[in-house]
Amino acid sequence: xxxxxxxxxxxxxxxxxxxxxxxxxxxxxxxxxxxxxxxxxxxxxxxxxxxxxxxxxxxxxxxxxxxxxxxxxxxxxxxxxxxxxxxxxxxxxxxxxxxxxxxxxxxxxxxxxxxxxxxxxxxxxxxxxxxxxxxxxxxxxxxxxxxxxxxxxxxxxxxxxxxxxxxxxxxxxxxxxxxxxxxxxxxxxxxxxxxxxxxxxxxxxxxxxxxxxxxxxxxxxxxxxxxxxxxxxxxxxxxxxxxxxxxxxxxxxxxxxxxxxxxxxxxxxxxxxxxxxxxxxxxxxxxxxxxxxxxxxxxxxxxxxxxxxxxxxxxxxxxxxxxxxxxxxxxxxxxxxxxxxxx
Amino acid sequence: xxxxxxxxxxxxxxxxxxxxxxxxxxxxxxxxxxxxxxxxxxxxxxxxxxxxxxxxxxxxxxxxxxxxxxxxxxxxxxxxxxxxxxxxxxxxxxxxxxxxxxxxxxxxxxxxxxxxxxxxxxxxxxxxxxxxxxxxxxxxxxxxxxxxxxxxxxxxxxxxxxxxxxxxxxxxxxxxxxxxxxxxxxxxxxxxxxxxxxxxxxxxxxxxxxxxxxxxxxxxxxxxxxxxxxxxxxxxxxxxxxxxxxxxxxxxxxxxxxxxxxxxxxxxxxxxxxxxxxxxxxxxxxxxxxxxxxxxxxxxxxxxxxxxxxxxxxxxxxxxxxxxxxxxxxxxxxxxxxxxxxx
DNA sequence: CTGTTAGCGCATTCAG
DNA sequence: CTGAATGCGCTAACAG
Numbered sequence: 267x268x269x270x271x272x273x274x275x276x277x278x279x280x281x282x283x284x285x286x287x288x289x290x291x292x293x294x295x296x297x298x299x300x301x302x303x304x305x306x307x308x309x310x311x312x313x314x315x316x317x318x319x320x321x322x323x324x325x326x327x328x329x330x331x332x333x334x335x336x337x338x339x340x341x342x343x344x345x346x347x348x349x350x351x352x353x354x355x356x357x358x359x360x361x362x363x364x365x366x367x368x369x370x371x372x373x374x375x376x377x378x379x380x381x382x383x384x385x386x387x388x389x390x391x392x393x394x395x396x397x398x399x400x401x402x403x404x405x406x407x408x409x410x411x412x413x414x415x416x417x418x419x420x421x422x423x424x425x426x427x428x429x430x431x432x433x434x435x436x437x438x439x440x441x442x443x444x445x446x447x448x449x450x451x452x453x454x455x456x457x458x459x460x461x462x463x464x465x466x467x468x469x470x471x472x473x474x475x476x477x478x479x480x481x482x483x484x485x486x487x488x489x490x491x492x493x494x495x496x497x498x499x500x501x502x503x504x505x506x507x508x509x510x511x512x513x514x515x516x517x518x519x520x521x522x523x524x525x526x527x528x529x530x531x532x533x534x535x536x537x538x539x540x541x542x543x544x545x546x547x548x549x550x551x552x553x554x555x556x557x558x559x560x561x562x563x564x565x566x567x568x569x570x571x572x573x574x575x576x577x578x579x580x581x582x583x584x585x586x587x588x589x590x591x592x593x594x595x596x597x598x599x600x601x602x603x604x605x606x607x608x609x
Numbered sequence: 610x611x612x613x614x615x616x617x618x619x620x621x622x623x624x625x626x627x628x629x630x631x632x633x634x635x636x637x638x639x640x641x642x643x644x645x646x647x648x649x650x651x652x653x654x655x656x657x658x659x660x661x662x663x664x665x666x667x668x669x670x671x672x673x674x675x676x677x678x679x680x681x682x683x684x685x686x687x688x689x690x691x692x693x694x695x696x697x698x699x700x701x702x703x704x705x706x707x708x709x710x711x712x713x714x715x716x717x718x719x720x721x722x723x724x725x726x727x728x729x730x731x732x733x734x735x736x737x738x739x740x741x742x743x744x745x746x747x748x749x750x751x752x753x754x755x756x757x758x759x760x761x762x763x764x765x766x767x768x769x770x771x772x773x774x775x776x777x778x779x780x781x782x783x784x785x786x787x788x789x790x791x792x793x794x795x796x797x798x799x800x801x802x803x804x805x806x807x808x809x810x811x812x813x814x815x816x817x818x819x820x821x822x823x824x825x826x827x828x829x830x831x832x833x834x835x836x837x838x839x840x841x842x843x844x845x846x847x848x849x850x851x852x853x854x855x856x857x858x859x860x861x862x863x864x865x866x867x868x869x870x871x872x873x874x875x876x877x878x879x880x881x882x883x884x885x886x887x888x889x890x891x892x893x894x895x896x897x898x899x900x901x902x903x904x905x906x907x908x909x910x911x912x913x914x915x916x917x918x919x920x921x922x923x924x925x926x927x928x929x930x931x932x933x934x935x936x937x938x939x940x941x942x943x944x945x946x947x948x949x950x951x952x
Numbered sequence: 953c954t955g956t957t958a959g960c961g962c963a964t965t966c967a968g
Numbered sequence: 969c970t971g972a973a974t975g976c977g978c979t980a981a982c983a984g
Binding site: 289330 | 953954955956959960961962
């Protein structure tokens, strides 16, 4: 009647005993590697014993000994933001293939949380990190880097005097937003507006900068039509759009910093009795799944987050494998203008 | 010109040396706990030295020694499914408060992957697991449980003869779907349809069962109006709805197994030149953010995934703390019918 | 080809 | 109140 008593998990020593060999032999056959060759008969016996006892490697012990944890960390602001699940999924798939686990951290884009996370990451002894830093700078990654933990950053980094070996992957938001505004939002010399998040988010500032440049080129007054809702969410978009609608003159086109905000803006516009795109052209950014399902379907910019995640993970593993050495790489990934009915 | 040479990370021994004390003392002050009291002056000195060297605890070593990894695992089918990010986020927030990291696994609801994941979880030596099993049964969790790793399952489990100590948390899909169909989809003795996933997903079968029961009660023919698209995604919903539309007679109401499928169905209905809800009443399940933003806004069932995640995490930590002992608990969480314009 | 040995960083006896 | 010694499970020399 042993019942639910906690059973100590089997170790290599247990397997060795069961197979009548030494623990070293067990380690060798389990790792396959090593320069030692093992007799086939012995190997079979060990494997059988391991399987029999339900042996599973103790990651902590292995990690302590080898310095490799077989875990990679991902830092994102908020998994609830529809852009990131696909990004995470892309990473996860690659990591999975390589036998790596994924430790996930949400930072909310807040610096204190980002810093705490960085320490957790060190504590966990992960082998590599993929980060979407919002407030962090390159310098903050220095400790990790110095300890030999490769880091891949998603987004454009503020260059600093010393550039550590740090890979980054990014999409040219500035160019994409510029195209979008010029070709889809602009309707001659009419006011166009933008709804954006609170603006402390480096990664997305390219979007706002592109909008500003457009205004300058057209000689349009700046700031007048820029509404910064608090959160980069649907609620934020709704609030910001209502603010825009309350001002005069009414914008004839609106660019939202992301699709969620655009969706919120859409609701606000509809509630105001105006139509998209007839009264106001509206476009977003990200091409989240539902952008296509909105009514009208949303014109936006696709960034292929899953592919971004996969590529980021590949870059990380190239560092872990030692396939790629030396200077940090900056990889630009393509975007695509998705023209639908809203603009 | 040391540059980017890999620096060994500081250990407690290094801190001890810097502070002029023994490693034992460092361990004591860093853990705060212990029955040993340390002189204030010494404590200060140690803390200063640790901070100075940028000391961060080595989780692997601690884990090996104490058996606790300060990590919990979450098993979900697919983070890309909009229900799960909020679920994960709820867990993450609680875990964060407790100083625990979250190791995330996507299983795609496929048994082989689920099993592989279970082994990874053992290898990682996580302290606890929150799982959304699709094909796994209680027995599969036995090894983990026997090793003293608490497990909280989201969803209803098939009871087996032996019920190990395993907590579960679930929403009564069967009741919720029943209400939805009876009060919102039904329009007298007219055909009503359902679009659902491929059906090997235990957790969601309550939705289909409720639909079936309704047909039986009304004496309506079964199967005729049930279309099972492959994936429980927007694409699956679209395909399944087109299939339904191709049959005769046309359904006057359609229940989708989840919101993503409902959104896809909406597109198919619109493309067929029919209107929701005038021609066809449509309802989904989950109340993902975009359900409200659809046109027309989607009638659905809210399950509050973030709250579910938080509660699941709390249950897990009650086990980890030893606050709750003994029998596995089954906690039912509330749902809410969200009536909007689509049905 | 297989066994012995040492030590990764830490928490925890047990002595001083 | 502090220090020295031990071992968690594993891998990697090194011997045999």
